Amino acid sequence: MTKFLNLLSNGLALxxxxxxxxLGFVVIYRATRVINFAQGGLVVFGAFLVYQAEHTxxxxxxxxxxxxxxxxxxxxxAFQSVVLRRMIGQPVFAIILITIGLFLLVEPITTTVWHxxxxxxxxxWHLHTVSxxxxxxxxxxxxxxxxxxxxxxxxxxxxxxxxxGLAMRATAVDQEAALAQxxxxxxxxxxxxxxAGAVAVxxxxxxxxxxxxxxxxxxxxxxxxxxxxxxxxLGGLDSPVGxxxxxxxxxxxxxxxxxxIPSAIPALGSEFAxxxxxxxxxxxxxxxxYGLFGEREVTRV
Amino acid sequence: xxxxxxxxxxxxxxxxxLFPTWxxxxxxxxLALLYLFVPLLLNDVWANVLALAGITAVxxxxxxxxxxxxxxxxxxxxAFIGLGxxxxxxxxxxxxxxxxxxxxxxxxxxAMVLGALVGLIIGLPxxxxxxxxxxxxxxxxxxxxxxxxxxxTTITGGNAGTAMPNRAVVYNVGGHKLDLLNNLTVFGKVLxxxxxxxxxxxxxxxxVALLVKNIVRTRPGRALQAVRDRDVAAExxxxxxxxxxxxxxxxxxxxxxxxxxxxxxxxxxxxxxxxSLGLTLSIQFLAIIVVGGIGTIYGPILGxxxxxxxxxxxDQYATSLPFVSNIVTTDxxxxxxxxGALGTVIYxxxxxxxxxxxxxxxxxxxxxxxxxxxxxxxxx
Numbered sequence: 001m002t003k004f005l006n007l008l009s010n011g012l013a014l015x016x017x018x019x020x021x022x023l024g025f026v027v028i029y030r031a032t033r034v035i036n037f038a039q040g041g042l043v044v045f046g047a048f049l050v051y052q053a054e055h056t057x058x059x060x061x062x063x064x065x066x067x068x069x070x071x072x073x074x075x076x077x078a079f080q081s082v083v084l085r086r087m088i089g090q091p092v093f094a095i096i097l098i099t100i101g102l103f104l105l106v107e108p109i110t111t112t113v114w115h116x117x118x119x120x121x122x123x124x125w126h127l128h129t130v131s132x133x134x135x136x137x138x139x140x141x142x143x144x145x146x147x148x149x150x151x152x153x154x155x156x157x158x159x160x161x162x163x164x165g166l167a168m169r170a171t172a173v174d175q176e177a178a179l180a181q182x183x184x185x186x187x188x189x190x191x192x193x194x195x196a197g198a199v200a201v202x203x204x205x206x207x208x209x210x211x212x213x214x215x216x217x218x219x220x221x222x223x224x225x226x227x228x229x230x231x232x233x234l235g236g237l238d239s240p241v242g243x244x245x246x247x248x249x250x251x252x253x254x255x256x257x258x259x260x261i262p263s264a265i266p267a268l269g270s271e272f273a274x275x276x277x278x279x280x281x282x283x284x285x286x287x288x289x290y291g292l293f294g295e296r297e298v299t300r301v
Numbered sequence: 302x303x304x305x306x307x308x309x310x311x312x313x314x315x316x317x318x319l320f321p322t323w324x325x326x327x328x329x330x331x332l333a334l335l336y337l338f339v340p341l342l343l344n345d346v347w348a349n350v351l352a353l354a355g356i357t358a359v360x361x362x363x364x365x366x367x368x369x370x371x372x373x374x375x376x377x378x379x380a381f382i383g384l385g386x387x388x389x390x391x392x393x394x395x396x397x398x399x400x401x402x403x404x405x406x407x408x409x410x411x412a413m414v415l416g417a418l419v420g421l422i423i424g425l426p427x428x429x430x431x432x433x434x435x436x437x438x439x440x441x442x443x444x445x446x447x448x449x450x451x452x453x454t455t456i457t458g459g460n461a462g463t464a465m466p467n468r469a470v471v472y473n474v475g476g477h478k479l480d481l482l483n484n485l486t487v488f489g490k491v492l493x494x495x496x497x498x499x500x501x502x503x504x505x506x507x508x509v510a511l512l513v514k515n516i517v518r519t520r521p522g523r524a525l526q527a528v529r530d531r532d533v534a535a536e537x538x539x540x541x542x543x544x545x546x547x548x549x550x551x552x553x554x555x556x557x558x559x560x561x562x563x564x565x566x567x568x569x570x571x572x573x574x575x576x577s578l579g580l581t582l583s584i585q586f587l588a589i590i591v592v593g594g595i596g597t598i599y600g601p602i603l604g605x606x607x608x609x610x611x612x613x614x615x616d617q618y619a620t621s622l623p624f625v626s627n628i629v630t631t632d633x634x635x636x637x638x639x640x641g642a643l644g645t646v647i648y649x650x651x652x653x654x655x656x657x658x659x660x661x662x663x664x665x666x667x668x669x670x671x672x673x674x675x676x677x678x679x680x681x
Binding site: 029034035083086087090091092093094096097098100101102104105107108109111112223226229230233237268269271272274275278279281282285286289 | 436652657
């Protein structure tokens with residue numbers, strides 16, 4: 001039972017990160033109907049920006065984090081208005097390929113600029129454990145979940161109660177009708193990308209700060225972010241709530257698999273946990289292709 | 302009465318002719334001569350480059366059939382390349398003393414059959430998926446395949462990797478033996494293994510190109526393109542979506558596995574890891590068809606020649622580029638802008654630039670040049 005609760009806390013922390021990354025996917029998908037593969041790149045970039053601000057410029061953690069979030073938002077919005085704006089009307093596949101191209105650019109840039117630094121991001125919390133009964137929970141896991149709740153809460157408040165949120169929802173329903181109501185759809189696209197960029201940076205920062213299975217700063221954080229795809233498939237491509245539920249589920253499932261499978265079925269080995277999210281995704285796609293909370297896709301003939 | 306040409310077609314047979322004009326026939330002859338004589342004239346460096354280009358041309362043609370003609374985007378090509386390569390390694394004597402020691406054609410055929418089977422398995426769920434979703438599922442396929450390669454050590458050697466066959470015997474009849482990789486003699490000249498591989502790769506590329514061309518210019522091909530353009534409409538006019546989508550996956554995967562087997566022969570040694578069989582390899586093939594021209598036959602071949610061999614060229618000439626770090630070090634903190642990074646940046650930029658400014662690729666540019674001269678001097 002202790003092992004289970006330990007794994008659960010690890011899983012929820014990883015799941016919170018997945019939820020943040022998945023939320024970025026969903027926000028962009030709702031606005032532009034495109035899956036943004038570059039999200040993983042923004043996760044990596046965000047983590048390295050925090051590192052840069054902390055180590056080279058000697059800023060505090062919170063200042064660095066805000067700075068990196070602003071940069072992430074700026075990069076997202078800039079990419080949407082410089083490159084993707086030109087691609088309106090092109091096939092979905094072409095736009096996805098462009099975001100993959102952007103994702104590819106991140107790894108060489110970060111390794112060239114930062115040379116895989118040995119340390120991680122320094123955070124106010126550490127790798128101490130907090131004991132609740134016999135269960136020891138890493139401080140960073142608590143911090144990650146809290147951070148996730150704060151950021152997600154802020155997003156849902158924005159989404160639900162502000163004019164921008166209303167405009168975003170309207171754009172998702174019908175772009176032309178939104179335009180007719182005086183909503184600048186282009187600006188909503190940019191805002192969506194900016195939000196996605198900012199939440200991706202938070203996810204990357206938490207991963208580099210010690211949450212998840214591979215703590216530390218490296219470009220492989222980007223691959224970790226690609227594991228958030230199963231989360232959005234599970235939750236539904238166009239549902240922010242689904243992103244959170246899917247992210248937590250996938251995170252917990254992956255950590256549980258890593259914890260139990262090597263001893264239960266040794267033949268599968270520890271790497272099997274990395275494949276588990278994709279197996280879940282595959283099953284979900286066969287049974288409910290539009291996910292748990294997603295809107296069923298109806299095509300007009 | 303004028304003879305039939307491209308603009309002047311009287312019946313279906315005229316329409317189906319592969320090389321309708323004398324320029325095309327001359328080009329075909331020129332290509333055949335190039336095929337025969339270029340390997341004789343090249344040094345090892347360029348033979349290496351062009352052998353890899355031939356192999357990537359085979360792979361790109363297969364991806365183009367699936368993505369360009371049927372409209373099913375796939376990131377899973379690296380999985381099929383790996384499947385073909387490891388099949389070749391295990392059956393062709395690369396795992397000696399384990400494994401088998403079969404003939405070149407046997408393991409190429411087995412690789413294709415296995416590719417087709419896996420393609421069938423992937424094609425079935427893909428029936429329900431489109432666009433975005435298919436990209437994600439095929440992305441998952443890469444990770445699943447990598448996991449399988451790393452676990453299945455009898456075949457792949459696990460983290461240590463596996464050697465590949467070191468001979469490619471085309472025939473061995475009555476004492477006459479033609480081995481492309483060892484002491485191949487053409488017109489009294491002894492050629493190296495990469496020159497021999499050039500003959501094999503480009504020969505198969507020609508066969509595959511003809512096969513794909515024949516598919517796309519006849520009924521099945523029109524059905525595939527109908528599925529790409531509007532799947533609902535295609536089904537209404539009587540195209541069986543299930544049949545054609547699955548066929549596209551099966552054929553494309555079989556050819557991709559063939560390309561994989563050739564790739565194994567080319568590399569000589571293959572380790573199942575993220576670098577050699579990961580996402581980057583799949584994207585390389587996508588970059589080739591995007592740069593060459595999606596939905597054409599000569600596009601992927603052109604793309605393979607121009608960008609498919611880039612990794613090899615970078616390895617060869619990166620030393621003379623001032624901004625590329627040539628320090629070979631195991632300490633990652635010391636490496637600067639490495640060769641691998643340069644390759645990735647070039648692929649990424651090619652994809653972005655071509656998709657934004659020239660979505661139809663080099664084939665589109667070529668068509669525009671043709672159109673310009675056809676209506677010359679009234680070009681506007």
